[in-house]
Amino acid sequence: MxxxxxxxxxxxxxxxxxxxxxxxxxxxxxxxxxxxxxxVNALLAVAFAAVAAAGETAAAPRFGLGSAADDARMAAWxxxxxxxxxxxxxxxxxxxxxxSIYAAKCAHCHGASGREGPDPPLVGGAGSLDxxxxxxxxxxxxxxxxxxxxxVHRAMPFTAPGSLAPDEVYALTAFLLHANGIxxxxxxxxxxxxxxxxxxxxxGFVPDxxxxxx
Amino acid sequence: MSRIDxxxxxxxxxxxxxxxxxxxxxxxxxxxxxxxxxxxQGGPARPYGERSRFEKLVRWITPARYPTSTASWTPLAGLxxxxxxxxxxxxxxxxxxxxxDPHAHRLLVHGLVTRPLEFTLEALRRFPQVVRLCFLECSGxxxxxxxGPGGADVQxxxxxxxxxxxxxxxxxxxxxxxxxxxxxxxxxxEGADGAAMTRSIPLAKCLDDxxxxxxxxxxxxxxxxxxxxxxxxxxxxxxxxxxxxxxxKLGEQPWxxxxxxxxYTDLMPDGSAREFSFxxxxxxxxxxxxxxxxxxAAGFHEIRGLAWSGRGRVTRVEVSCDDxxxxxxxxxxxxxxxxxxxxxxxxxxxxxxATVLASRCHDETGYVQPTREAxxxxxxxxxxxxxxxxxxxxxxxxxRLFNV
Numbered sequence: 001m002x003x004x005x006x007x008x009x010x011x012x013x014x015x016x017x018x019x020x021x022x023x024x025x026x027x028x029x030x031x032x033x034x035x036x037x038x039x040v041n042a043l044l045a046v047a048f049a050a051v052a053a054a055g056e057t058a059a060a061p062r063f064g065l066g067s068a069a070d071d072a073r074m075a076a077w078x079x080x081x082x083x084x085x086x087x088x089x090x091x092x093x094x095x096x097x098x099x100s101i102y103a104a105k106c107a108h109c110h111g112a113s114g115r116e117g118p119d120p121p122l123v124g125g126a127g128s129l130d131x132x133x134x135x136x137x138x139x140x141x142x143x144x145x146x147x148x149x150x151x152v153h154r155a156m157p158f159t160a161p162g163s164l165a166p167d168e169v170y171a172l173t174a175f176l177l178h179a180n181g182i183x184x185x186x187x188x189x190x191x192x193x194x195x196x197x198x199x200x201x202x203x204g205f206v207p208d209x210x211x212x213x214x
Numbered sequence: 215m216s217r218i219d220x221x222x223x224x225x226x227x228x229x230x231x232x233x234x235x236x237x238x239x240x241x242x243x244x245x246x247x248x249x250x251x252x253x254x255q256g257g258p259a260r261p262y263g264e265r266s267r268f269e270k271l272v273r274w275i276t277p278a279r280y281p282t283s284t285a286s287w288t289p290l291a292g293l294x295x296x297x298x299x300x301x302x303x304x305x306x307x308x309x310x311x312x313x314x315d316p317h318a319h320r321l322l323v324h325g326l327v328t329r330p331l332e333f334t335l336e337a338l339r340r341f342p343q344v345v346r347l348c349f350l351e352c353s354g355x356x357x358x359x360x361x362g363p364g365g366a367d368v369q370x371x372x373x374x375x376x377x378x379x380x381x382x383x384x385x386x387x388x389x390x391x392x393x394x395x396x397x398x399x400x401x402x403x404e405g406a407d408g409a410a411m412t413r414s415i416p417l418a419k420c421l422d423d424x425x426x427x428x429x430x431x432x433x434x435x436x437x438x439x440x441x442x443x444x445x446x447x448x449x450x451x452x453x454x455x456x457x458x459x460x461x462x463k464l465g466e467q468p469w470x471x472x473x474x475x476x477x478y479t480d481l482m483p484d485g486s487a488r489e490f491s492f493x494x495x496x497x498x499x500x501x502x503x504x505x506x507x508x509x510x511a512a513g514f515h516e517i518r519g520l521a522w523s524g525r526g527r528v529t530r531v532e533v534s535c536d537d538x539x540x541x542x543x544x545x546x547x548x549x550x551x552x553x554x555x556x557x558x559x560x561x562x563x564x565x566x567x568a569t570v571l572a573s574r575c576h577d578e579t580g581y582v583q584p585t586r587e588a589x590x591x592x593x594x595x596x597x598x599x600x601x602x603x604x605x606x607x608x609x610x611x612x613x614r615l616f617n618v
Binding site for chain 1: 279280283308309320322323324329330331332333337338340341387388390391392393402404408409410412460461463465467468469470471472475476479480481482483484485486487488489490491492493495579581584588589591592593596600
């Protein structure tokens with residue numbers, strides 16, 4: 001409200017200056033007009049206050065569109081695993097468990113050991129990022145192990161995305177981490193141990209400094 | 215025309231190469247050409263238009279092991295104006311083009327909101343509408359140009375950008391409907407494609423100018439462009455304008471998905487990598503003349519091209535016809551809109567001597583498009599995304615053009 005009053009005062013002051021410059025006409029008609037302006041300003045101030053008050057309860061929906069989210073849909077669609085792994089599901093797996101799943105469902109594109117392709121390698125490249133031939137693999141480049149779970153679950157295998165059970169995804173994640181020398185063959189990954197895995201390139205990412213080229 | 219003249223004409227006409235069919239229109243005495251469209255009825259009206267059968271322009275598709283995970287490049291050299299025909303808009307798919315029934319489609323908005331809501335297309339269409347022209351560009355556009363000339367022609371060097379008129383609703387309106395929680399800073403956008411493509415977007419950008427788009431160039435989105443609903447994030451790399459959008463989740467931190475860690479990050483010479491490098495910086499290219507066309511004849515040509523900036527309006531495009539020795543201001547064809555392809559032209563008289571053509575643009579932030587050398591001096595040779603160097607076309611004495 002005080003803001004509205006201040007604004008009103010400023011507007012009135014500006015109008016006085018303007019009128020003086022223009023040499024505003026004196027006399028009764030002008031007084032009436034000015035009185036009317038004062039009344040209008042007062043009404044505007046009230047309206048302004050009302051709008052400001054409404055702003056304080058802006059949480060109310062404005063259009064009344066959409067319907068309450070369906071719980072089953074939310075549960076089914078909410079597959080994203082963030083960097084902290086807060087929404088990882090129950091389940092577990094180790095690299096030993098993952099080896100046969102990898103051979104059956106992944107090696108066709110990624111190679112027997114994750115290095116051979118034909119698709120770009122998943123394994124190797126440690127320490128290569130600042131060299132002449134950097135290899136950006138899961139092991140050398142990815143900053144979070146939880147991202148492996150998220151991506152394998154949502155998008156792999158390429159021909160049957162979303163088909164892997166949590167145990168399989170944990171096992172494949174473990175297989176890839178072990179192949180990159182990050183965890184032991186018998187380390188069991190689950191919703192608690194996976195977020196605790198520290199990736200070698202965890203500190204390798206920096207904010208975008210652009211424009212950076214003179 | 216006498217009988218003998220007529221016979222002579224018929225004989226001559228029969229012998230003429232080029233498909234001229236001899237004949238005389240009864241009564242008029244005028245020769246009739248099979249392609250004289252004024253002498254016959256044309257084709258019937260058709261419910262959904264197609265281009266002329268003589269027009270053959272198509273996208274170029276990057277050869278890939280899987281046809282559902284590739285990119286298709288807009289044939290910029292053959293296009294005029296600033297709006298890309300929807301059928302020639304560039305594409306990048308990570309898991310193919312889903313076939314989505316719009317009546318069954320839902321947008322779910324949840325996470326740090328007061329009211330998790332889901333929206334049908336019908337409900338979204340009831341929000342106040344916004345319409346804007348806006349370019350999209352894959353951040354990998356020009357990825358082969360970092361260390362030297364890569365693409366054979368402008369389609370292969372710059373074809374991962376296109377420009378359309380988009381219609382939809384403000385994401386800010388939809389988020390307000392759900393009530394944005396005070397702790398929310400990021401929004402995860404997820405597609406309904408086979409990659410369930412996901413990107414994290416700063417909430418501030420979402421509240422600024424992001425659109426939930428359902429129409430492109432006046433009609434429903436093409437399936438390849440995200441039918442029935444996509445994000446349009448003006449000025450940011452294309453992959454963040456998530457197609458086939460089905461879910462938005464608000465959170466405190468970015469999710470660090472594969473598409474913002476393994477991909478769409480920029481490796482620097484010191485081994486560090488830039489994350490969340492969203493903006494597509496100012497860029498321009500001469501589309502006519504450019505490699506692959508008919509060799510140039512000496513004489514007058516109009517140099518034509520496109521310029522754009524993810525940071526706002528293009529304010530100036532300079533063109534050099536002498537390998538950078540001198541630069542002239544090209545004409546910008548208005549209205550020059552922010553984050554929109556801008557057409558530029560410059561008259562040029564080619565003297566027939568070998569030379570190099572190039573363009574560089576400026577945007578309203580004062581940014582000037584850099585050279586390849588300037589980019590490499592800062593970012594080295596191992597970045598893949600965000601190449602926006604000055605494109606040079608060499609013209610040889612025979613009038614042929616090459617990427618140099």
